[in-house]
Amino acid sequence: MTTVAIENLTRHFGRTRALDDISLSIDDGHFVSFLGPSGCGKSTTLRVLAGFDACDRGRILFDGQDVAALPPEQRDIGMVFQSYALFPHMTVGQNVAFGLEMRRLPRDAIRQRVRAVLDLVHLADHSDRHPRQLSGGQQQRVALARALVIEPRILLLDEPLANLDAILREEMRVFIRELQQRIGITTIYVTHDQAEAMAMSDMIVVMFGGRVAQVAPPRDLYECPGSLQVASFVGQANYLAGHVAHDNGQLAVVTPLGTRPLDGRSAITAPAPARNILIRPESICITPPAASDAVPATVISVQYGGNLTNYVLALADGQQLHVQTATPPSHAGGDRVGVRLADAPLWVIPDCRP
């Protein structure tokens, strides 16, 4: 199907650089999320890919063909908008048929394909309804069907779940991902929700200030963030000052909470002083205060989350730690406890001194 390559994409809005030399390649059939805070350039990138915005410099290649000069209607894209942008004066069927009419398909073929795609999104019996008669989730699926029915080269999704409530959002995550994999369409997804990006993507592109901060699969992004900024944006993080030293012939990370092996994915090959060590909240265990190799700490607050419990603890030197356990709360604010690190390799944030 389609590979996408972005080369040196740059876009200014007045004096501000909305996109600053973005380069990226996306494999055929991959689901790639652009993740970042608002104003980071992720939506602008999508608009430039769709052809709604021009770029000042750079190339956009679909299967090696430069489409940067083409208007949106000639790029053969399917786009789902945050507002869905369904045509309110047309029925669901007419909305979905619109793109096929533009491609001058025979009427029978249009009817067939509209029915097939509505089946795919479980809305076959809603064809004659108007968009406003549908729920948010249903409208979302119509928007998806309308974008997919034209069998576009790539599917672009601009925060499509932002207007749905939490339960529906989770459902739609699974639905969209499953649909995407079944069709095998190259998909670009823009979101500011890291959980969404992690759950759906083959690859995540983290953007800050118009630049690409890191491109990685979800697990690598979470476990091996390339910078402090990425580590903080993707999930919750604790940072401990530590250093890398030899330990029994291997490189190990020494932290105030104990020493653990260095993560094999790290580029560090020699002992290094004074680094920031990433400790995720779930890799800290709470122990009785007197347990061996435990460091004493005080519970500051407890937040019950059903399947998870979140604690904020303070070490003796005042540093606060976010800790997450999969057990119901067993401590209360003011309790004295011990903490130790889980038995897993540690990630040293590259080029970042405490």
Place this chain on the structure above:
Amino acid sequence: MRKYLLIVPAVVVLLVFLVIPYIDIIFISLHPAADDRPYGSGFTLRNYVQVLTDGYLVHQTAMTLWIGLVTTCATLVLGFPVAWFMAHSSARARAIQQGIVLMPLLVGIVVRSYGWTVILGNNGILNRLARDIGLTRSVLPLMYNSLGIVIALTHVFLPFMILPIFGTIRSLDPALFLAGRSLGASPAITMRRVILPLTMPGIQSGCVLVFILSVSAYVTPMLIGGMRVKTMPMTVVNTLIDAFQWPFGAAQALVLSAIGALIVLVFFRLTPLRWSR
């Protein structure tokens, strides 16, 4: 029930100053003329028969409606792009643009219409310009005809077309236009298939406003037409005030109103708001 109290003042004003006078006009129009009074006694339909059979009046009515129609089309064609442009400007630019659009309304209609006589007159700016650059040797007939009236009315009533259309475009999701494009429709086709049907409520209000205002305009046609072209409102005023034929004038006014209302009705019928049902 209490919420109806809110509309009582407006209803009273309309009743006293619009509905009752209208009923009075209908009443007058059904009476014969009299020499010593506004109208005589006894019921008659003669005034209406006279309006509908007098070749001169029929021609005048047709011309008045035609001027209204052309003015409406002209303001629509000129106004829609302006409304679209305004709706897609930044907030600050939009405030300035709205000011510019409304500015003509700050100048009285007499002054504005008189301004057009300066431009369109036989010795006006346009004619002099055309002569000076050798475009024509004779006088361009821009005034004292229906063309001049349409030009002036188009200018005077353009804001009434722009503002309602601007309002509806503003209320549309900007992504709709992009959605059409992403599905393979050119800007022109997206405009026709998506934007135009959705802005129909604004287009309808604008068209009805401009049409009604143009058909009943008095000052502008009088100044630009220079009494050589007479639209129905001028004839009605002549009949009422100069000739003192109240019943006949009332019938003229009512026939014009009725035909205007009929055209508005047909117009609403032809431009259905399918999606708002």
